[in-house]
Amino acid sequence: MRPRPGAGPRAAxxxxxxxxxPVRRPSGRVLLRTASALLLAAYPFGVYLLIGxxxxxxxxxxxxxxxxxxxxxxxxxxxxxxxxxxxxxxxAAAIIATDSETLARLYPVGVNATLLxxxxxxxxxxxxxxxxxARATGAVLDAAGxxxxxxxxxxxxxxxxxxxxxxxxxxxxxxxxTWALYNGLLAYLGAGALLAGERVLRAWLSHRAARxxxx
Numbered sequence: 001m002r003p004r005p006g007a008g009p010r011a012a013x014x015x016x017x018x019x020x021x022p023v024r025r026p027s028g029r030v031l032l033r034t035a036s037a038l039l040l041a042a043y044p045f046g047v048y049l050l051i052g053x054x055x056x057x058x059x060x061x062x063x064x065x066x067x068x069x070x071x072x073x074x075x076x077x078x079x080x081x082x083x084x085x086x087x088x089x090x091x092a093a094a095i096i097a098t099d100s101e102t103l104a105r106l107y108p109v110g111v112n113a114t115l116l117x118x119x120x121x122x123x124x125x126x127x128x129x130x131x132x133x134a135r136a137t138g139a140v141l142d143a144a145g146x147x148x149x150x151x152x153x154x155x156x157x158x159x160x161x162x163x164x165x166x167x168x169x170x171x172x173x174x175x176x177x178t179w180a181l182y183n184g185l186l187a188y189l190g191a192g193a194l195l196a197g198e199r200v201l202r203a204w205l206s207h208r209a210a211r212x213x214x215x
Contacts (some may be wrong), residue, residue, distance in 0.1 A: 036070035044184030046105050048176055059104050062087065083114045108183040112164030115214035119157050128153035148205070152198055159194055163187055173178030 030050060039046075043063065050059045069086040075103040085108045095103050122129040129148035141149065167187065 006009050032069050039066045040070065042184065043107065044180045047107075048184075050180050051078035051101055051176060056101055057096050060092045063095070063107070065094035067092065083118060084111070086110070087114045102171065105179055106168070108167040108187070109164050109171060112160045112167060116157055116160035116164065119153055119160065123150070123153060123157070126150070130156070131136065144209075148202075150206055151210065155194070155198075159191070163190065 039062075040198065043066075044137045046062065047056075047059045048060075050056060067085060067088045071081055078185070088107070091107045091110055094100070095107075103181045122132065127135070128150040131141065131146055134145075135147055139145070167183055170182050174182070
């Protein structure tokens with residue numbers, strides 16, 4: 001009696017077959033750090049709501065907890081993140097101690113000052129910050145690429161200086177609504193526009209270089 005077609009033992013899938021690969025799910029650490037990043041981005045709106053209820057110290061405590069989750073999880077603390085952790089912790093402790101609305105509103109200024117310092121220091125001690133980030137992702141840069149990444153680093157320094165100045169003005173002279181709107185939305189839109197614009201410029205320059213190489 002002949003076996004029915006397909007009734008015999010099936011061949012095992014080849015090693016490396018996509019069907020055999022387990023689906024990789026984000027680890028708990030990644031999820032915690034992602035959630036903490038989103039909470040830090042929402043800081044201005046959280047402060048706005050808490051200030052309206054007279055809970056300024058709660059904002060400082062919440063900031064301290066989120067910073068701990070963000071930077072003190074295993075693998076979370078790196079040298080370049082140490083400045084952000086120290087500045088954030090200092091602001092959170094000062095807000096809790098003083099119950100000061102002004103200090104709570106000045107936190108975005110501290111963030112921009114920290115980023116400006118970190119980026120500017122790499123201009124004095126190359127490689128530039130953007131070059132370091134590019135090489136960390138596996139990019140191979142020639143001399144023109146190094147010059148370009150340095151120029152982009154300078155642009156980001158200008159952005160952090162301008163953004164920090166506007167954040168300072170909204171913290172000291174703006175209404176709560178203006179402060180929350182700028183630091184919780186408009187500043188991120190500006191950073192996103194800069195990222196998108198740089199990506200478009202980089203693609204255009206790469207295309208132009210490729211055409212020049214083809215003659």
